[in-house]
Amino acid sequence: MGAGTREAAAAGAEPGGAVEDPGAVRERRREQRGWYFYDWANSVFSTSVLTVFLGPYLTQVTKAAADADGFVHPLGIPVRAGSFFPYAVSASVLLSVLVMPLAAAVADRTGRKKPMLGAAAYTGAAATSAMFFLEGDRYLLGGALLVVANVCFAVAAVLYNAFLPQIAPPNERDAVSSRGWAFGYASGALVLLVNLGLFLGHDALGVEESTAVRICLASAGLWWAVFTVIPLLRLRDRPVAAHGGGAHGSFGEGFRQLGTTLRELRRYPLTLLFLVAYLLYNDGVQTVITQASVYGSEGLGLDQTTLIGAILLVQVLAVAGALLMGRLAQTYGAKRTILGSLVAWTATVGAGYFLPYGQPGWFYALAVGIGLVLGGSQALSRSLFSHLVPAGKEAEYFALYEVSDRGTSWLGPLLFGLTYQLTGDYRNAILSLVLFFALGFLLLLRVPVGRAAAAVGNVPPGRI
Incomplete structure (x- = not known):
C-alpha cells in the first residue's frame, strides 16, 4: 500500500480514492470496537482454563482416581493419569471439527451469525462456570465439561472470525485483527493477575488451594458471559441472498451447503494450500498453549505460582507482540511477518x-x-486468510479455517500424550512439536497470497 493510499484510508477514504460517508465510518468503527470485546470476553477461557489451571488440576484429580499402577479406565480403556487431560483436549477438538462446519453453513445460509454466536458463547460459559464442582476424583466430570466448553469456544470463534471481512475493508484487516488479539491478551493478563492474587493468598483468605483453583475456573466462565453482551449489542447481521427451501430444515441444508463448500474449495487450490500450512503450524501453537503448564509442572517440577507468573508474562508480552507484528506487517506484509514468527517458534520450542x-x-x-x-502469528494468520475468502462465504470458510486449526490440534495433544505415554519423558513430548512449525513454514512459503486473493475475487492486500 502506498503512502497516498494509507493517508486516504486514515481519512476515511476507500483505497480507490472515493471518500466514505462519515456516518458509515463511525458505524464501522463502532462495530469494530464491539468485535474486539469478544476477544476480551473469551480469551480468559484459553488463558486461565486451558493454559494455566485446568491441565495441572484435572491431572491431580485424575491421579486421585487412578489405580495402583497410575491408570484410570474411562469407558474401560486404560489411560495413564498424566495423559487424560491431553486426550480430553483431543476428544473435544475432534467433536468440534464435526460441529463447526455445520454451524457455519447454517449461519451463512440464514444470515444469523450473531444469535448463534451468543448461543455458543453462553453454553461454553455455563460449562466453564460449572467447573467449580470439579473436585475429589471426579475426573470424568472434568473431561465432560472440558469437551462441552471447548466445542462451544470453537463454534463461537468461527462465527466471531466470520465478522472480520464484513467490518473491516482489506486495508484495515491486519490492524483490526491485531487489535482484537491484543484486547484478548490484555484481558487474559488482567484476569490471570487477579487469579494469581487469589491463588497465592488462599491461606490468608481461609480458602483451600483446590477451592481457589475451582473459583478461578468458574470466574473465567462468568467473565466470558458478562463481556459477551457487548459484541452482541454492537455487531449486526447482514442480509443474505434468498435460498430455496426457506428456513425449515436448515440443518439438513447446512450439511448440503457444507458439501458444496468443500467441492468449491477445489477451485481455489491456493486457499487450500494456505489452510494446510495453517493447519500444521497453528497446531503447534495450540498444543504449546494447552500443554505448557503440564510440561512446566510435571516435566520441570515447577510450582503453580511459577507457572501462573510465566503465563502472565506471556499475556503481557503478547499484547505488545500482537501490536508490534501488526506494524511489521504494514511494512513487510503479513506473510513475511508470519514466516519470521515461525522461525522464532521453532527456535523457542x-x-x-x-x-x-x-x-x-x-x-x-x-x-x-x-x-x-x-x-x-495468530492475528496475522486470521487477517491473511480473510483475503482468501469468497464474499458471502465468510462463516463457512472460517469454519474450514478453524477445522484446519483444530483438525490437527487434536494431533498435537495426541502426539504429546502418546510420546509421554511411550517414553515417560515430557521433554520428548515438547520436542515433538517442532515438526509442526517447520512443515508449516515450508508450505506457507509456497503460497502466493496476491494470486490466491485474486482467485476468489478479492483485491489483493497492498503488502504481502
Whole structure:
C-alpha cells in the first residue's frame, strides 16, 4: 500500500480514492470496537482454563482416581493419569471439527451469525462456570465439561472470525485483527493477575488451594458471559441472498451447503494450500498453549505460582507482540511477518527441551520468547486468510479455517500424550512439536497470497 493510499484510508477514504460517508465510518468503527470485546470476553477461557489451571488440576484429580499402577479406565480403556487431560483436549477438538462446519453453513445460509454466536458463547460459559464442582476424583466430570466448553469456544470463534471481512475493508484487516488479539491478551493478563492474587493468598483468605483453583475456573466462565453482551449489542447481521427451501430444515441444508463448500474449495487450490500450512503450524501453537503448564509442572517440577507468573508474562508480552507484528506487517506484509514468527517458534520450542529441571528463570525466558510471537502469528494468520475468502462465504470458510486449526490440534495433544505415554519423558513430548512449525513454514512459503486473493475475487492486500 502506498503512502497516498494509507493517508486516504486514515481519512476515511476507500483505497480507490472515493471518500466514505462519515456516518458509515463511525458505524464501522463502532462495530469494530464491539468485535474486539469478544476477544476480551473469551480469551480468559484459553488463558486461565486451558493454559494455566485446568491441565495441572484435572491431572491431580485424575491421579486421585487412578489405580495402583497410575491408570484410570474411562469407558474401560486404560489411560495413564498424566495423559487424560491431553486426550480430553483431543476428544473435544475432534467433536468440534464435526460441529463447526455445520454451524457455519447454517449461519451463512440464514444470515444469523450473531444469535448463534451468543448461543455458543453462553453454553461454553455455563460449562466453564460449572467447573467449580470439579473436585475429589471426579475426573470424568472434568473431561465432560472440558469437551462441552471447548466445542462451544470453537463454534463461537468461527462465527466471531466470520465478522472480520464484513467490518473491516482489506486495508484495515491486519490492524483490526491485531487489535482484537491484543484486547484478548490484555484481558487474559488482567484476569490471570487477579487469579494469581487469589491463588497465592488462599491461606490468608481461609480458602483451600483446590477451592481457589475451582473459583478461578468458574470466574473465567462468568467473565466470558458478562463481556459477551457487548459484541452482541454492537455487531449486526447482514442480509443474505434468498435460498430455496426457506428456513425449515436448515440443518439438513447446512450439511448440503457444507458439501458444496468443500467441492468449491477445489477451485481455489491456493486457499487450500494456505489452510494446510495453517493447519500444521497453528497446531503447534495450540498444543504449546494447552500443554505448557503440564510440561512446566510435571516435566520441570515447577510450582503453580511459577507457572501462573510465566503465563502472565506471556499475556503481557503478547499484547505488545500482537501490536508490534501488526506494524511489521504494514511494512513487510503479513506473510513475511508470519514466516519470521515461525522461525522464532521453532527456535523457542526447541530450546524448551533443554530447560534445566526446577529452575524457574529459564522457564520465564522461554515465556518471553513465546509471548513476543504468540499473538502476532495468530492475528496475522486470521487477517491473511480473510483475503482468501469468497464474499458471502465468510462463516463457512472460517469454519474450514478453524477445522484446519483444530483438525490437527487434536494431533498435537495426541502426539504429546502418546510420546509421554511411550517414553515417560515430557521433554520428548515438547520436542515433538517442532515438526509442526517447520512443515508449516515450508508450505506457507509456497503460497502466493496476491494470486490466491485474486482467485476468489478479492483485491489483493497492498503488502504481502
